[in-house]
Amino acid sequence: MSLHVRPNQPSLDYFWMPFTANRQFKAAPRLLSGAKGMYYTDIDGNTVLDGTSGLWCVNAGHGRTQIVEAVARQLSELDFAPTFQMGHPIVFQFAEKLAAIAPGGKDGGLDRVFFTGSGSESVDTALKIAIAYQRAIGQGTRTRVIGREKGYHGVGFGGISVGGLVNNRRVFPQIPADHMRHTLDMERNAFSRGLPAHGIELAEDLERLVALHGAETIAAVIVEPMAGSAGVILPPKGYLERLRAIADKHGILLIFDEVITGFGRLGTPFATDYFGVMPDLVTTAKGLTNGAIPMGAVFASRKVHDGLMTGPESQIELFHGYTYSGHPVACAAGLATLGIYAEEGLLTRGAELANYWQEALHSLKGLPHVADIRNLGLVGAIELRSRDGAPGARAYDVFVECFRKGLLIRVTGDIIALSPPLIIEKEQIGTLVSMIADTLKTTA
Ligand code: PLP
Numbered sequence: 001m002s003l004h005v006r007p008n009q010p011s012l013d014y015f016w017m018p019f020t021a022n023r024q025f026k027a028a029p030r031l032l033s034g035a036k037g038m039y040y041t042d043i044d045g046n047t048v049l050d051g052t053s054g055l056w057c058v059n060a061g062h063g064r065t066q067i068v069e070a071v072a073r074q075l076s077e078l079d080f081a082p083t084f085q086m087g088h089p090i091v092f093q094f095a096e097k098l099a100a101i102a103p104g105g106k107d108g109g110l111d112r113v114f115f116t117g118s119g120s121e122s123v124d125t126a127l128k129i130a131i132a133y134q135r136a137i138g139q140g141t142r143t144r145v146i147g148r149e150k151g152y153h154g155v156g157f158g159g160i161s162v163g164g165l166v167n168n169r170r171v172f173p174q175i176p177a178d179h180m181r182h183t184l185d186m187e188r189n190a191f192s193r194g195l196p197a198h199g200i201e202l203a204e205d206l207e208r209l210v211a212l213h214g215a216e217t218i219a220a221v222i223v224e225p226m227a228g229s230a231g232v233i234l235p236p237k238g239y240l241e242r243l244r245a246i247a248d249k250h251g252i253l254l255i256f257d258e259v260i261t262g263f264g265r266l267g268t269p270f271a272t273d274y275f276g277v278m279p280d281l282v283t284t285a286k287g288l289t290n291g292a293i294p295m296g297a298v299f300a301s302r303k304v305h306d307g308l309m310t311g312p313e314s315q316i317e318l319f320h321g322y323t324y325s326g327h328p329v330a331c332a333a334g335l336a337t338l339g340i341y342a343e344e345g346l347l348t349r350g351a352e353l354a355n356y357w358q359e360a361l362h363s364l365k366g367l368p369h370v371a372d373i374r375n376l377g378l379v380g381a382i383e384l385r386s387r388d389g390a391p392g393a394r395a396y397d398v399f400v401e402c403f404r405k406g407l408l409i410r411v412t413g414d415i416i417a418l419s420p421p422l423i424i425e426k427e428q429i430g431t432l433v434s435m436i437a438d439t440l441k442t443t444a
Contacts (some may be wrong), residue, residue, distance in 0.1 A: 003123065008043050024227040030403055035329070038428055039422055040408060048403065051432050052410045053421045055227060056260045057291030060346055061423040064123075066336040067292050074332035083115075083326040091115065094334050094409075101338070102345070103258065103272035103299050108243030110272075110282055110299035115326040119259035119285035120154025122296035123222070126238045126281045127158040127175075128320055130220035130253045133307050138319035139251065143176060144250070146209055150182040152229035153222060153257050153283075162222050165230060180205035184233045186383070190372045191236070193358055199236030206246045215250035220281075225271035225320040228260035231415030232381030234372050240277045253304065254279040259296070262342065263287030264422050266377030280304050288297035290337040291324060295330035346422045350378040356426055361418070367440045370396060380418040382436065387444075397439060398439050407435045 012026045031049070034041035038061055040048040053059055074090070081088040095113040102109035116122045116127070127145050134142035147153065147162025152161075181202055187197035204230065206221060225240060227233035237337035247254040261271035261285035268274040272282060281304060285296035308317045326328070341347050354377055361380045362373050372383040387394050395411040402409050410417045420432065 030274065030341045034265055037061045037063065037393040038424060040327040047406055049407045049432060051408050051418050051420050052293050053287075053419050055263075055286075055410070057286035059263050059265070059289045059422045060286040060337060060340045060344070061421040062422045063394055064290060064292075064336070064340055066340055067290055067333050067345045070336035071221075071293065071329055074329050078328050082323070084321060086187050088326075090328050090331040090335070091142040094326075094331040095386050097335060097338050098297065098299070101268035101269050103256070104278045105273065108278075110279075112300040114298040114300065115322075115330075116285070116296035116298065117294050117322050117324040117327075118154070118296050119257075120156045120296075121161050121260065121271075121322060122283035122285055122298050123153040123162075123257060124158035125296075125297045125320060126255050126257075127220065127222070128376035129281060129298065129304060129308070130281060132256065132318055133304050136310060139216070139219075140297055141216050142251075144213055145175070145177045145219055146179045146180065146206065146221040147177060148182055148223050148227075149229040150184065150227060150233060151179075151222075151223075151224060151257075152227065154259070164231065170350065171404060176217075178209050180209065180223075182227070182230070182233060183236055183239060184230075185236075186372050189236070191362065192374065193362065194376055196236045200242055202236065203239050206243060206250075206252075209251050210246075210252075213253065218250070218252050220253040220255050221247055222255040222257055224257045224260065225268065225275060225277075225347060226261050226376055226379065228379070228417065228419070231383065231412045232374055232376075232379055232417050234374055235275070240275050243374075244277050244279070251329060253281065255281045255283065257283045259283055259285045260379075261417070263420065264347040264350055265379060267348060267354050268377075269347040277417035288337070289333040292326070292337070292342070293330040293333040294324075295334060297328065300315060344423070346381070347420050353378060353426070353429070355426070357429060360429050363433060364437055364440070367437055369440060369443065374407075378424070380421060382416040382418075384406055384416070384440075386414045386415040394443060398436070398443055401439045401443065402435055405435050405439065407432060409436070410425050 028130050032040045033043045033044045053365045098113050099111035102111040144163050149164035151164040153159035160168050161177040164179050183199050183202050188198040256279040266274040280301050282299040289295045358375045361375050369384040371385045374381045384394050392413050394412040
């Protein structure tokens with residue numbers, strides 16, 4: 001039963017909320033009713049600064065007119081058309097535009113695009129492509145996939161199998177997978193600015209798993225180049241390069257899950273560009289359409305794509321796809337989003353703000369409860385010491401109080417994760433950081 005019913009509030013009983021403590025939320029709900037630029041408005045008319053781009057997805061800020069108009073136009077022209085043995089122009093057009101900024105750059109980048117409906121679907125798609133590719137090149141025993149502890153790759157059965165967050169896994173069966181260790185090492189790397197110096201040796205875990213399972217059983221290794229959902233865990237310097245080398249040595253495909261890092265989050269179009277390490281497949285979603293319409297995309301190298309374009313031409317090469325793969329309205333939203341990114345230089349704006357952002361976040365060092373601060377591009381995390389016997393409670397209180405003050409942050413365990421829209425101004429960075437500082441000072 002809803003306890004705090006306001007006149008402008010619907011019944012809260014019927015919507016089963018995802019990744020939410022439903023009963024706790026419904027007893028004291030937070031309801032957003034509007035959004036423009038950097039701000040949400042709640043149903044009481046309060047303004048809330050968006051410190052999280054919604055859920056890591058509204059990279060160009062809210063309520064963008066070009067997207068609104070493109071979506072409306074597309075809906076009235078062609079609301080839906082299948083992409084199984086059929087096509088429509090806008091899906092090919094969008095794929096070509098994406099190929100022009102593909103992870104790894106124009107020449108030799110991953111310019112073959114498979115559309116999905118979400119990040120989870122992108123991950124399961126990439127895992128299936130990897131396994132199908134291995135089989136197509138005569139490596140059919142390679143069906144195991146390797147992920148990493150603390151990794152988040154969505155909630156499909158493939159994604160939870162390679163994922164490394166226990167609560168997402170413990171209740172559900174999984175496909176054959178194993179995990180490298182995560183790279184969070186606060187003893188050696190706390191308060192690093194940018195990439196941590198220590199931990200390249202953790203990439204050798206892939207060698208350990210090869211020794212344990214046999215390379216001939218492993219199709220692919222998937223990592224977030226920067227792990228977001230577990231609380232912003234950065235790759236140590238040289239780690240991703242080493243992972244690439246080990247994967248190559250053993251014929252294992254490398255997948256970067258760029259659902260968060262894709263589309264400018266690190267100050268480059270993709271993390272692949274930031275690190276200069278080329279994976280074989282990249283998964284994306286979120287910023288692909290500025291969060292306006294659900295959509296994901298998997299970028300594949302020509303090697304992987306062409307490896308599957310074999311057999312008789314009348315034969316379907318990959319038995320996989322979704323009703324909404326390449327949905328015309330999502331494509332329209334995506335094309336308009338790419339237009340905004342290009343016009344406003346948003347895919348590289350994070351690089352211009354990164355130092356300012358870094359200094360602003362690290363100014364919180366020394367405040368009550370702060371155990372670590374991590375940052376890269378326009379991403380940040382403030383890890384708090386947990387209350388005795390109540391992990392997560394302190395950060396949750398900070399989250400509730402920040403929202404009351406007019407700031408949306410995201411917390412996971414006792415970590416505050418920040419990823420504002422890429423249109424944020426320096427003054428707004430200042431406001432965001434001082435609201436967090438004020439809240440930390442008064443949090444028990
Ligand atoms: N992969 C990563 C790295 C993510 O951060 C997320 C979502 O946060 C996903 C996959 C799942 O995306 P979705 O929630 O759109 O299914």
